[in-house]
Amino acid sequence: MRTRTVLFVALAIIAFASQVHADDVTVSGNVAFSSLDGSVLDHDGLANGVFTVAGGNLTVLGTVNCNDDGPGNASACSMRFVVSGDMTILAAGALYAENRTGPGSGGNIVLEIGENLLLQGNATVSSS
Numbered sequence: 038m039r040t041r042t043v044l045f046v047a048l049a050i051i052a053f054a055s056q057v058h059a060d061d062v063t064v065s066g067n068v069a070f071s072s073l074d075g076s077v078l079d080h081d082g083l084a085n086g087v088f089t090v091a092g093g094n095l096t097v098l099g100t101v102n103c104n105d106d107g108p109g110n111a112s113a114c115s116m117r118f119v120v121s122g123d124m125t126i127l128a129a130g131a132l133y134a135e136n137r138t139g140p141g142s143g144g145n146i147v148l149e150i151g152e153n154l155l156l157q158g159n160a161t162v163s164s165s
Contacts, residue, residue, distance in 0.1 A: 061122075062090045065098035070116045070134075073101065087117045094122040094152075097160075100131040105141045112141030113164070121151040128158025135165050 062078050075084030080091040095118065103114040113134040118124065126132065134144030143164035148154060156162070 060091070060093040061096070062093060063096045063098060064101060067100050067102065070101055070103040070114065086115060087119055090118075090120045090122070090124075092121055095120045095124045097124075097126040097130040097132070100133060103134045103144055105136045105138055108138065111139065112136055113144035115145040115147070117145075117147040117149070119149045123152045123155065124148065124150045125155040126157065126160035126162070128160060130157075131161040131163065133161070133163050135163055 060080070062080075064073065064078070070088070071084075073079060073088050074086060075082065079088050081087065081089040101116065103116050105111045105113045113136050116132065116134055118132075132146055134146050136143045146162055146164050148162075
């Protein structure tokens with residue numbers, strides 16, 4: 038009976054610890070969305086236009102870009118963020134999917150947040 042009790046307690050501790058531990062992601066610097074999507078930080082691991090944070094929070098300290106900065110008639114790409122917990126964009130942080138050159142258009146920015154979205158200070162989300 039003692040072995041069963043010890044085993045039950047050990048399994049309960051493991052189950053509780055896995056629920057408490059969140060796999061938070063922090064993005065800093067000036068980052069292209071294409072370098073995040075499908076990277077080791079992307080919890081779905083797929084380069085599919087969706088950056089996923091499952092079981093945690095996303096904090097953006099810098100900028101994530103998917104702009105039309107080059108020559109030609111291209112448009113900015115779309116970005117989709119799926120976060121099970123909170124998403125925070127700190128002051129001076131930004132998400133940009135802007136058409137900056139030519140006759141193209143801005144890309145869509147979709148935020149699917151499971152908990153809270155916090156934009157601090159002058160944080161920016163821009164698709165123009």
